[in-house]
Amino acid sequence: MTARDDMERLAQSADAPEVDALMLESEEELIERLASMSVLAYERAKKGAAERLGLDQPGLKRVVDEHRKHRPTSDEEVSGSGMAFEVVEPWPEELNGAALLSELALNIRRYVICQPETAHAAALWAAMTWLIDVVQVAPIANITAPERNCGKSVMLTTLGRLAKRPLMASNITPAALFRAVEQWQPTLLIDEADAFADNNEELRGIINSGHTRDTAFVVRVVGDDHEPRMFTTWSAKAMAGIGKRAGTIESRAIPLRLRRKLPHEHTDRLRSSEADKLFLVMRRKLARWTDDHAHRLAxxxxDMPAALQNRNADNWEPLLSIAELAGGDWPRLAVHAALTLSGVEEAPSLDQELLGDIREVFETRLVDKLASADLLAALIEDEEKSWATSNKGRPMTPKQLSNRLKSYGIKPVVIRVGIATPRGYRRDDFQDAFARYLEQPGSLTATAQQANNGAGLSVAVQVQNATSKNLSATLKPLPDKACDNVADRNPALGQSDEDWLVDYEAADNMEDF
Incomplete structure (x- = not known):
């Protein structure tokens, strides 16, 4: 049979209205058109299309289904498939990413009582939902609290009002989940997870499969002929529930832990016209910034902290990428949130470890200077430290100690110890390195009070942790420049969330948040 015979046979078939289009299109255009068709239109066109492409009908369906998985879908198309999602008009102007993320974090804390790290992670996750088409890992936002009335549903709703195509469900079956994701590509927000999801292994397996783009598929048989079909499970997902989730869920999640609101803590009403307007603006800004930067994120x-390993690193990779693309202080804030919420600490370098041990020696011995030999002996005698074996199994030498400290600008000098004048180290020479490279054992609760010739002397008190002593120092008089009663508030030392928000909103940058 010739090609002309094929054409004539097609023209006489029931699919004749499709013939002209089939012959004029390239194969790629034909597959794209088939992928965009309704079910009815596809059923009418599939016979002619399969013959044109030299495929049987099951083969054609596999090709079209595969194309649909990687085909961008507009909100208008999704809205026409049984679910009405809001069409968000992007913000008309270019946006600063760091400022946008800061605005998101601030507004999350207007409605949810949570730590700054939780707000930062939630803001990054909300931005990720708008970039789901280009990221390779979709970590679950796992919203948990130890008891009821801690704001889990409020956080879930807040994320829903920031996310792209939010679909809220207080209960969902495994079949409904993968079919909803296949058809609508939503951000799936599952509330009351402790009530129905924890003991549903099939549901958990489907949720877990959507963690990475490569594994985000399930296979089911459909129709009277029980034809195998592959469904995508690739979408952003958030879950809220009391207590811990299953280990397989938590290992694929960003933990957003909440706490019960105290009587003096205040949040704005989430269900209000003011909130509606606010979140509409936020969605429009997210739509614009993510549209502008999606190609860069792909x-x-x-830069991944060494302390984040394996799946934990996978979970945070898209969020840290967004933070770095946003710039400003957000790369640091994102890393801090990742390490804090994941319960890990970034491992100090060997030189940082040495600085910490030297500080401990000075604090334990209550001295302000030490001969090199005495400092080295103190470091080596502690069997739990590494310095007794750091020199290829032998103790560290004075020369090695000096070389390690040289990078911090610290050198041994001649000191006086009794009547002897050995070379050694002064505590004051370490203060800059201690401040820059080590976590401080305490926090300042007040700006140091300055002595004033007209007002007498004052005393500065530095509050440290319970294992350290308070340091007090009487200051020398300054010329008539009074400086007193300036307090810095710190959430870790009892500052209320409401006060924190005032500081946050007034801050010129995110350094303290």
Missing amino acids: DYTP
């Missing part, structure tokens, strides 16, 4: 690899 192949972006962030």
Whole structure:
């Protein structure tokens, strides 16, 4: 049979209205058109299309289904498939990413009582939902609290009002989940997870499969012929519930832990006209910034802290990428949130470890200077430290100690110890390095009070942790420049969330948040 015979046979078939289009299109255009058709239109066109492409009908369906998985879908198309999602008009102007993320975090804390790290992670996750088409890992936002009335549903609703195509469900079956994701590509927000999801292994398996783009599929048989079909499970997902989730869920999640609101803590009403307007603006800004930067994120690899390993690193990779693309202080804030919420600490370098041990020696011995030999002996005698074996199994030498400290600008000098004048180290020479490279054992609760010739002397008190002593120092008089009663508030030392928000909103940058 010739090609002309094929054409004539097609023209005489029931699919004749499709013939002209079939012959004029390239194969790629034909597959794209088939992928965009309704079910009815596809059923009418599939016979002619399969013959044109030299495929049987099951083969054609596999090709079209595969194309649909990677085909961008507009909100208008999704809205026409049984679910009405809001069409968000992007913000008309270019936006600063760091400022946008800061605005998101601030507004999350207007409605939810949570730590700054939780707000930062939630803001990054909300931005990720708008970039789901280009990221390779979709970590679950796992909203948990130890008891009821801690704001889990409020956080879930807040994320829903920031996310792209939010679909809220207080209960969902496994079949409904993968079919909803296949058809609508929503951000799926599952409330009351402790009530129905924890003991549902099939549901958990489907949720877990959507963690990475490569594994985000389930296979089911459909129709009277029980034809195998592959469904995508690739979408952003958030879950809220009391207590812990199953280990397989938590290992694929960003933990957003909440706490019960105290009587003096205040949040704004989430269900109000003011909130509606606010979140509409936030969605429009997210739509614009993510549209502008999606192409950069597709192949972006962030600087990953060494403390984040394996799946934990996978979970945070898209969020850290977004933070780095946003710039400003957000790369640091994102890393801090990742390490804090994941319960890990970034491992100090060997030199940082040495600085910490030297500080401990000075504090334990209550001296302000030490001969090199005495400092080295104190470091080596502690069997739990590494310095007794750091020199290829032998103790560290004075020369090695000096070389390690040289990078911090610290050198041994001649000191006086009794009547002897050995070379050694002064505590004051370490203060800059201690401040810059080590976590401080305490926090200042007040700006140091300055002595004033006209007002007498004052005393500065530095509050440290319970294992350290308070340091007090009487200051020398200054010329008539009074400086007193300036307090810095710190949430870790009892500052209320409401006060924190005032400081946050007034801050010129995010350094303290």
